[in-house]
Amino acid sequence: MQKNSQFTLFTQRRFAPFFWTQFLGALNDNVFKTALLTILTYDALSWTDLDPGLLNNLIPGLFILPFFLFSATSGQLADKLEKGRVARFVKLLEIAIMGIAAYGWMTHHLWLLVAAVIGMGVHSTLFGPVKYAYLPQQLRREELIGGNGLIEMGTFVGILLGEILGAVLVVHKPWGLHLVAGMTIGIAVLGWLASLRIPLSPAPVPELKVNWNPFTETVRNLAYSRRNRPVFLSLLGNSWFWFYGAIMLAQFPVYAKNYLHGDHSVFVLLLAVFSVGIGAGSLLCERLSGHKVEIGLVPFGSIGLSVFGLELYFASQAYVTPTAMLDLGGFLAQGGSWRILIDCLGIGVFGGLYIVPLFALIQTRCDPAHVSRTIAGMNIMNALFMVVSALVAMVLLKAGLSIPQIFLATAIMNGVVAAYIFSLVPEFLIRFLAWILIHTFYRVRIINGQAIPEQGPAVLVCNHVSYVDAIAIMAASPRPVRFVMDHQIFRIPVMSWLFRNVRAIPIAPVKEDPWLTEKAFVDIAQALHEGELVCIFPEGKLTRDGELNPFKGGVQKIIARSPVPVLPMALRGLWGSLFSRDPSNPVARTFKRGLFSRLELAVGEAIPPEQVSPELLQEKVRELRGQWK
Known part of the structure; x- marks a missing residue:
């Protein structure tokens, strides 16, 4: 499509x-x-x-x-x-x-x-x-x-x-x-x-019986949303953005008059630049996300909000304060004014990158029959956070902070709140790391990505080319994916934190640990029963020459317990990268490939469970990969 x-x-x-x-x-x-x-x-x-x-x-x-x-x-x-x-x-x-x-x-x-x-x-x-x-x-x-x-x-x-x-x-x-x-x-x-x-x-x-008591209904809505942790924390993240925006924008009139020595037109300019930034960031989301709900942009946006909030403080300190009141032209000619405008624009752009994926996540992960009530609960939280922002600003001003210092305090608070939210739902941070990797080292193209079902269970099978195969698939998929991986790789120090938080499923050979083998199949069956996507690499090991290893029979065992569709996929372009087992000199081949080398993930059509066999899957994956390793 x-x-x-x-x-x-x-x-x-x-x-x-x-x-x-x-x-x-x-x-x-x-x-x-x-x-x-x-x-x-x-x-x-x-x-x-x-x-x-x-x-x-x-x-x-x-x-x-x-x-x-x-x-x-x-x-x-x-x-x-x-x-x-x-x-x-x-x-x-x-x-x-x-x-x-x-x-x-x-x-x-x-x-x-x-x-x-x-x-x-x-x-x-x-x-x-x-x-x-x-x-x-x-x-x-x-x-x-x-x-x-x-x-x-x-x-x-x-x-x-x-x-x-x-x-x-x-x-x-x-x-x-x-x-x-x-x-x-x-x-x-x-x-x-x-x-x-x-x-x-x-x-x-349409059969919903309306509860006209706003207080009990609000409590019930928020309690319902709390059952879905990513959605509830996205609601909190959304409300925090309105806190951040309200406390920053509320300072603009006095900031423009007393600190920039500008007239009303300077205040309008600051507001205009911020609004243009929000619009640009919101539109930029589609391009950066690759037409999918990419929550990895949320940490990116949050980092930008803190960075440009801090920078606005330092830009205000460096601003050359005039002795006379400035009109729009006078302000633009004043030393340091463009730096302040760039900071306001940056806050707006990263605000758009922050808020749009949160809305999309709420819309796609929330129960379709409960979306409006969830949004209504969020609106109440937004209003509450905006009221609290006014109180916080009053307290900070009463404590003797200047308006630039309020910008500084808000940027620091944003960093603390973001770190807290991302620690509770590591999926945001993990998707961010995957997005950074895929957009730093590779230019990714997804072929037939719409074949990945928007809802319901499925097993994804893919060739195993490099150590970042799972990250590439994770970044390309519009939905979270549960990966089945070797238990020894699962236990690698530091990386184990990542694997646990993406809810990877460790598996071991039967001869090595029969209990862990059986537990892995039980966990896979449970994940499919709950309507999740599960991805396995049927070769069981990384390729050492770029060609496919024989596919093992684990897929048939999975399908026997959980008869769900199986989607063949093929990664193309990762062989020879720094993360593959190509025996040639890793430094030489990295420089030869250069940054932003091409990578493709080709997705095949779903195969009914009754037709699945290792031989058929290997043939389909080989066809999808073609001659490009």
Whole structure:
């Protein structure tokens, strides 16, 4: 199957209407919210005698409040109802809310506008679970990374454009309020029109009985998610990103004014660069992941968040502080400004690389009947982490830390939290190491990768060329793989940690350790019973000349206990590498091959269990490998 660019999704009805519905919703949220915050900052006296600082903190809090109160209910509704229907209802609600807000703008009625803020929070709360549960229903597994990347890019571009439009339009005299009122209603109508084209997305659990108690339902959702450790820790990782982003972005206004000595345009520039970075990182995920859910990018993104967070601190220390307030052009001409902008861009790019694979993992590893409720639970956690981030920032400021020092502290906290999460689920780190190896030493091409089943058990058999065969297969597979390996290799110091954490299955010859042999077959049967992929190397040893050794009969013993499909595979291009047993000089052949040498993994079609034999499998693997060793 040809792997098209993620941008081809914009030409397809199963994605484009939903994307524009989501984009216009994010845009409208931020046009309205930013316009209100701007007018209360610069024209507060004509609206209220309350302290503008109080209102600037109260309004974002009121927008987040519905996430705590209604996320659990919205998750159930998204699992119970057809998702296109929910999206259209939400868009009609948005039109009504913006109509109320328009009346508030025209009559200078502040509390109607505050009520509209809460209403838009409800709008976002209802749409959130639909947003991420819709994609795995409509997109193929290999499209999920690209689709999620486009959605994240669209969300942050919508936020950025909304904040710019809201801030610019509302201060336009004398028609600013009219422009904001008309534009927000117009955007809401466009969102509703886009939602009319969303294709049918059947409810996974139409018989679900809704629990209207948000507190008990939230506890139940989180308890359910905890049963799936990778999914639950991905939820925590996602919420941590919102903590990191909220605490960093909340400092940008004062940072731009007091530390960079820039006017409002400098703050907008920092926000724009960060948002562009998020969009670029989100889009880059598809290319770096090879069209599959590559959670190895998550540690990569986390490392980048810490590195560029630390670098932003040092760049701030080195910045030449001007004596006069700078406009946009003056800031760009100031010494050290471009270094700060590159750091903001880097934080955004690595944030995109971090967040998109986490969403894809949640979508693919979560029970399909429970995706919306899981996302709803995550939204509550996100809101909680954002509130905590504000409290942490207040404590750090109270303790006397400067804003650059808060950047430093947040980057360090990110490193600690990432190390903790990856220690609990080593699969993230292992996939990262595999991704680094495959993208450092080799250029990998996967042939017929879609033959690997997205769900259900199967046995993978492959030729054994090098010490990194398992890592190459692991990096290429869209699903975790359980490898059967020699017990002596399994016990190699340091490497044993890796093998244990990828849940490899050690095996020994019957003559050497009959108990371990039997245990290995029991473990294989258990893994297949639980719907996992199991990979074996039927040759039983590494090739010493690049040719296939005779296949042994272990596969037939496995199939006798667990009659599942068997997929032949062949690695091509590893013979002669540093990791093979090629007898020639290892240094000479490494320099001859060079970095980024080509490697292919060819996957054959599944063979029914009743047709499996060592001879047939060896013939299929030889055909797949061809003449290229």
